[in-house]
Amino acid sequence: MRNTRCWWKYDGPEGKQVPRGQIAFFVDATKCINCKTCEIACTESNGSGSSRRMRKVRTFERGDFPHVVAYNISMSCNHCELPACLEHCPTGAYTKRASDGIVVHDPEKCIGCRYCTWLCPYGAPEFDEDERKVGKCNLCVDEIETGEMPACVKSCPMRVIEVGLLEEIDGRHGATISVKGLPPPEVTRPACRYRVRIEARDV
Amino acid sequence: MYEREGSREWPLVIFTTALQLACGLAIVTTVFDFSANPAPIGLSRVFGIAILPTVAAGVLASLLHLGHPWLAWKAFCNFGRSRLSVEIVLTSLFGAAALLDSFLWWSGRIELRAAIGVATSILGLAAVLSSAAVYMIPSQPLWRSGWLLSSFVGTLLAVGGGLGATCGAQYGTGVLQIFLGLVIAGGLLSFVSAFWMRNVFRRLAHGKLVFAQLQAIPTRRNAGSWLSFVLYVLLTGILPVVLAAAVLPVGATGIEVAALRLAPAAVAAMIAGAMLGRSLMYSTGTALSRF
Numbered sequence: 001m002r003n004t005r006c007w008w009k010y011d012g013p014e015g016k017q018v019p020r021g022q023i024a025f026f027v028d029a030t031k032c033i034n035c036k037t038c039e040i041a042c043t044e045s046n047g048s049g050s051s052r053r054m055r056k057v058r059t060f061e062r063g064d065f066p067h068v069v070a071y072n073i074s075m076s077c078n079h080c081e082l083p084a085c086l087e088h089c090p091t092g093a094y095t096k097r098a099s100d101g102i103v104v105h106d107p108e109k110c111i112g113c114r115y116c117t118w119l120c121p122y123g124a125p126e127f128d129e130d131e132r133k134v135g136k137c138n139l140c141v142d143e144i145e146t147g148e149m150p151a152c153v154k155s156c157p158m159r160v161i162e163v164g165l166l167e168e169i170d171g172r173h174g175a176t177i178s179v180k181g182l183p184p185p186e187v188t189r190p191a192c193r194y195r196v197r198i199e200a201r202d203v
Numbered sequence: 204m205y206e207r208e209g210s211r212e213w214p215l216v217i218f219t220t221a222l223q224l225a226c227g228l229a230i231v232t233t234v235f236d237f238s239a240n241p242a243p244i245g246l247s248r249v250f251g252i253a254i255l256p257t258v259a260a261g262v263l264a265s266l267l268h269l270g271h272p273w274l275a276w277k278a279f280c281n282f283g284r285s286r287l288s289v290e291i292v293l294t295s296l297f298g299a300a301a302l303l304d305s306f307l308w309w310s311g312r313i314e315l316r317a318a319i320g321v322a323t324s325i326l327g328l329a330a331v332l333s334s335a336a337v338y339m340i341p342s343q344p345l346w347r348s349g350w351l352l353s354s355f356v357g358t359l360l361a362v363g364g365g366l367g368a369t370c371g372a373q374y375g376t377g378v379l380q381i382f383l384g385l386v387i388a389g390g391l392l393s394f395v396s397a398f399w400m401r402n403v404f405r406r407l408a409h410g411k412l413v414f415a416q417l418q419a420i421p422t423r424r425n426a427g428s429w430l431s432f433v434l435y436v437l438l439t440g441i442l443p444v445v446l447a448a449a450v451l452p453v454g455a456t457g458i459e460v461a462a463l464r465l466a467p468a469a470v471a472a473m474i475a476g477a478m479l480g481r482s483l484m485y486s487t488g489t490a491l492s493r494f
Contacts, residue, residue, distance in 0.1 A: 084342055090278035090287040111277050112270015115287050121342040132270030187341045 022101035022166040023139070024079060024191040026175065029200070031158045032072040034059060041155035042076065045140065052128040054137040055152050060181040060200070069199040073179065074161060076137035076152070077124040078190030079103045085116035085125055085136075093134075101166070101191060102139045110134055121183035122190070139163070169193045178202040212485035214268040219334055220478050221261025222294065223355060225301060226327030227363020228254045232308065233320030234367065234381065238374040246370040251308025254301040254323065262298065286340070290333040297326040331355055338484075345487050348403045353396035354484075358477040361389025361443045365470035368447070386447035394440030397432070397480065404487070428486065431479045438476025443469060 034057055042055040055076040062069050079096075083103045086094035093109035094116070096102070105125065110133045116125040117134060125136040140150035144163075148154075153161045162169075169175055175193040177185040180202045232251040266272040282288040300323040307316040335355045338346045364385025371379035446469050 084340065088281075088285045088287060088340070090281050090285045090291065091274075092281045092285075109277065109280075110270075111274040113268070113278065113287065114270075115285075115337075118338075119340055119342050127270070134270075183342070 020165060022079075022081075022191055023144075023163060024101075024166045024169055024193065025076070025139075026162045026164060026169045026172065026193050026195070027074050028160050028162075028195045029071055029073050029179075030174075030195055030197055032057065032074055032160045033158055034072040035157065037155050037157060038074050038152035038161060041151040042137070045151035046135070046138075051130065052126040052135055054124075054126070054135060056123075062180060062199075069197065071196055071200045073182070073194060073196070074152070074156075075122060075124075075192075077103060077139070078122055078177075078188070078192040079139060080191060081189035082187075084119040084121075084188050088119050089116055097141075100144075102141055102144075103136075104138050104141060105134070105136050107131075107133055107135065121187050166191050166193075176201060210485065211482040212268065213482065214264045214266075215485060216478050216481045218261040218265035218268075219355070219481055220358065220474060221257050221264065222297075222327075222334055223331055223359040223477070224362050224474065225254050225257040225261065225297070226324065226331050227359050227366060228257060229301065229304060229320060229323040229327045230359075231363050231367035231382065232304070233317065233324050234378060235374055236313070236317040236320050238378045240374055244370070244373050247373065248308055248311075250366060250370075252305050254308075255298070255305035258294070258298045258301045262294065286333070286337045290330065290337050293326065293330040293333045297323070297330040300326045328359075331359055344407055345404060346484070348399070350396040350399035350403060351484065353392050353399065354477075354480060357389045357392030357394075357396055358439065358473070358480075359389065360385045361393060361439060362470060362473050362477065364389055364447070365443060365466055365473055368450070369466040369470065383447045383450060386443045390440055390443035390447065393477075393480075394436060394444070397436045397440055400484070401432070428483060431483045435476050435480035435483065438472045439480060442476075443473055 036057050039053055039055050039057060043053060046054055055074060057072055057074045059070060059072050079102055081101075083094065083096060085105075086096055086103060090113060091109045091111055093106045095104050095106070097104060112127065112133045114127050114134060116136075117123070117127055120136075125134045127134050140148075143150055150163060153163055170193065172193070172195070174195040176196070177190050177193055178201065179194055179196050180200050182202075228250050232247065232254070235247050235251075266275055269275055278288060278291050280288065282292055300319065304316070304319050304323040307313075307319060332352070332355075335352045338351055339348070341347060364382045364387075367382030368379060368386060371382045446465050450465065
């Protein structure tokens with residue numbers, strides 16, 4: 001039986017799950033088969049419109065024949081240490097929670113200026129043509145607070161995506177944010193980590 | 204997979220170009236006021252009155268970019284941190300100064316007009332510089348370069364100088380030559396910035412920054428983008444410099460005729476070219492490809 005509870009938290013007052021530090025996604029891209037189940041689960045769970053996907057599986061193809069490499073990266077918001085969306089959103093629609101480091105977007109404050117879609121190097125915030133507002137992954141914060149895992153984690157058939165404390169994830173074998181094809185991490189210092197094949201590592 | 208082109212963002216193209224045009228008008232009309240004969244005559248009065256509608260048209264166009272334009276007032280909320288909030292505040296202040304400046308030109312009062320004109324010009328310059336800063340962000344390496352600022356200032360100088368040249372001869376040969384000098388400076392700046400932009404695109408397209416690689420429009424085999432780039436260089440870089448350089452050495456009797464004949468069409472062409480260049484810039488503003 002798969003564990004879908006947030007093991008890194010402990011029970012706080014009023015039944016809420018209290019975090020112990022920055023939480024983040026760990027994506028083992030070496031196991032990803034690009035089935036996009038995570039995308040579908042995310043869209044369904046968050047009620048996103050058809051024109052917006054808060055989690056995306058991207059395929060990167062590199063090299064010249066016969067030395068070619070392809071890999072799939074499932075990515076949503078990286079809940080960065082220095083989130084550019086938060087820094088420059090003109091309405092202050094973004095906040096980074098002090099308790100667990102999740103970068104949360106408040107749709108009530110959003111005016112649909114789309115500045116954050118230019119600011120984020122990872123393309124996490126996306127504009128919804130139906131809502132006329134931007135949205136992004138809030139790490140299923142409502143689920144997290146009740147001790148449940150985010151929809152993408154629960155749905156992945158290959159168990160590629162996990163959520164945990166960054167300090168624990170950072171110590172895992174192969175965990176990195178320097179991946180060929182991704183923007184340099186020093187721009188926003190993403191909290192999420194990825195495990196990729198050696199050819200995909202940007203050393 | 205990586206060939207997604209960003210939107211050309213026409214509301215923002217109109218906004219930024221109108222802001223530069225309005226700032227150019229403010230500077231030119233202020234120069235009129237400091238000339239030996241500051242009485243408003245014909246076109247110069249029209250230019251003074253046109254500052255406010257030009258800013259207003261740009262601001263109204265920018266609202267069309269928003270998903271919820273009626274909530275635009277919320278954009279002031281993050282003034283201390285957000286570059287976009289700073290731009291909006293400075294543009295609003297420029298608009299307020301333009302209201303006063305245009306009113307003084309409309310009413311024909313010249314007592315305080317020169318001082319108000321200086322303030323309007325300074326606020327206009329600040330608004331244009333802040334609008335360039337909005338795009339020079341770390342996550343957009345194609346934009347985070349001097350070419351973007353050069354192109355904004357180049358348009359301001361070339362278009363402003365061109366407008367001044369249309370009626371500058373009324374204020375003396377010296378004033379007209381100042382405007383022609385501005386046209387040449389603006390044209391050269393635009394020319395340099397266009398090829399600077401192209402070089403940045405090419406350099407980043409072959410570098411490790413994939414999110415830049417995905418965007419490099421002029422390096423792609425895209426006929427529309429190439430045509431935009433060529434017209435941008437011709438209309439904002441080459442045309443103004445050639446025309447202004449041709450008119451500059453003409454004797455006092457020929458200056459007015461030549462300037463009046465060529466300047467309006469040249470200014471219209473420069474504005475069209477600047478808008479094409481700006482649309483090309485916006486079309487490169489995308490993050491990682493979705494697919």
